[in-house]
Amino acid sequence: MQKTVQKRTLKTRARLIEAAEDVIERNGYQALRVEDVVQAAGVAKGTFFSHFRDKDALMEMLIGERLVACFDQVEQGPVPRTAPEIADALQPIHAFMTSERYVFDLIIRYSGATAITEIGPIARCFERYVRLVAGWLETAKVRKDISPDLLAEGVQAFAIQSMSLKFCALHEAESFSDRLEIYLDAWLTPAN
Amino acid sequence: MQKTVQKRTLKTRARLIEAAEDVIERNGYQALRVEDVVQAAGVAKGTFFSHFRDKDALMEMLIGERLVACFDQVEQGPVPRTAPEIADALQPIHAFMTSERYVFDLIIRYSGATAITEIGPIARCFERYVRLVAGWLETAKVRKDISPDLLAEGVQAFAIQSMSLKFCALHEAESFSDRLEIYLDAWLTPAN
DNA sequence: TGAAAAAAATGACCACGGTCAATTACAAAA
DNA sequence: TTTTGTAATTGACCGTGGTCATTTTTTTCA
DSSP states (O other): OOOOOOHHHHHHHHHHHHHHHHHHHHHOSTTOOHHHHHHHHTOOHHHHHHHSSSHHHHHHHHHHHHHHHHHHHHHHSOOOOSHHHHHHHTHHHHHHHTSOHHHHHHHHHTSSOOSSSOOOHHHHHHHHHHHHHHHHHHHSSSOOSSOHHHHHHHHHHHHHHHHHHHTOSTTOSSOHHHHHHHHHHHHHSOOO | OOOOOOHHHHHHHHHHHHHHHHHHHHHOSTTOOHHHHHHHHTOOHHHHHHHSSSHHHHHHHHHHHHHHHHHHHHHHSOOOOSHHHHHHHTHHHHHHHTSOHHHHHHHHHTSSOOSSSOOOHHHHHHHHHHHHHHHHHHHSSSOOSSOHHHHHHHHHHHHHHHHHHHTOSTTOSSOHHHHHHHHHHHHHSOOO
8 A cells, every 4th residue: 555656766767857858959859769868877778668658758748848848938928919929929839849840740649638648748738828829819909709719729720730831841932930920810810 | 774663563562552451451550560461462571661661651652542532532522612511521531531540640740741752642632632622612602801722721720620639538528520610610701 | 595684572680669577675564 | 683565677578660681583685
C-alpha cells in the first residue's frame, strides 16, 4: 500500500530531462535519439523507459512545456482588437509550433487527447488557445452574429491550415502571416 | 544512357502491391508490416525497398489511390447548393480520411508536398478538394463577398478541424458531421 | 550463340525504439 | 545493525524499418 518515491528517482529524472534538453539544443527535436539521452545522462536505456512511457511521451512533455511558455508570453501582451492584431498577438505561439516540422507534426498528433492517453499539456494548450482567443473576441471589432467560442475555433482552424501550408512546397508564394491575415479578415470581419 | 525496364519489375511490383492490399484488408493500414508484405509476395525484403522508397511511400500510394476514388465518387454526385448539402456531398471523402487514425495522420503528413518529395497523390487531392469545392461555391447559395477559392480553403480548414476533433477524447459530445455543419453554416452563410 | 553490361533480387546486417527478467540500492521494521 | 520488502536500475535482447555488397537474371551486341 505504500509507494514511497525515492529522492534518487527525482534526480535521475532531472538528469534525463536536462540531458534531453542539451541534445535538443544542439541538434533540434527531430534528431533526438534515446541512446544519446541516456548516454549523456549516464543511465541505462531501460531507466529511460521507466521514467517515460516512450520517446513521444518525453517529447510531448518538453514541447508542451515550451508551448505553455509561449502562451504565458502571449497572455502577458496587450489584448488585440482587430484581425491583424490577433494574428500578430498569436505569432509567438505559431512561430514555435512551426519551428520544426517534427514539432508541428507532434503537436498536431497530440492536439486531441486520444482515448488511451489521459489529457496532456499539448491538448490542454489547444483548449487554452480557444479560450484565449474567445476572450479577446468578446471585446474585439469583429462580427457579433457568431459566438466568440465558435469564432475562436475557426481562428484555430485557419491558423493550423496556414501553418500546414508553411511546410508545403507549393503555395510558397505567400508567407504564413499574410495568409493567416487573409483568412482571419474574411472570418472575423463584421458582416455589413 | 539506356534504362530498360524489365517485365519482371512490373510483375514484382504488382505482387507487392497486391500482397499489401491483402494484408491491409485483413488488419487495416496501421498494422501493416513490411515483413508480412514481402513474405506474402514471396520476395526478399530488399526488393521491397528497391520498389518503394520506404514504407510510407507505399502507404501514400495505396491511401492516395483510395482517396482519389473517393473524389471520383463525389464528383459523380449532384452539385450541392447549400452548406449542409456541401458537408453531405463531401462525406465519402471525410469518411475515408477518418476511417483510421493512422490514415488521417498519414494524409495530413503528406497533404503538402515537402521540399524533398515531389508532389504525390495525397497532396494533389488537397488541391483537388479546393478546386472541387470552389466550383460548387460559384453557384451555391453562399456569401459572395469572398472569392470561391478562399471560401473553399476555409471549408478545407474546417473539415480538417472537425476530423481532428473526431479523434479527440474530449469534445465527443457532438458528432463529426454536426460540427462540420455548424462551421460551414457560419463560414458560408451570406452576410445580411 | 556467347560474352559483356545492365537491371533486379537477395539476405545478412545495421539503427533505433522499446521490453523484461535479473540485480542493486534504499528504507522501514525488528 | 541486520533483515526484509520494495523501488529503481540495469543491459542483454527483441521487433521492425531500412541498407548495401553480392549474386542472379535479363538484355545487348559482336
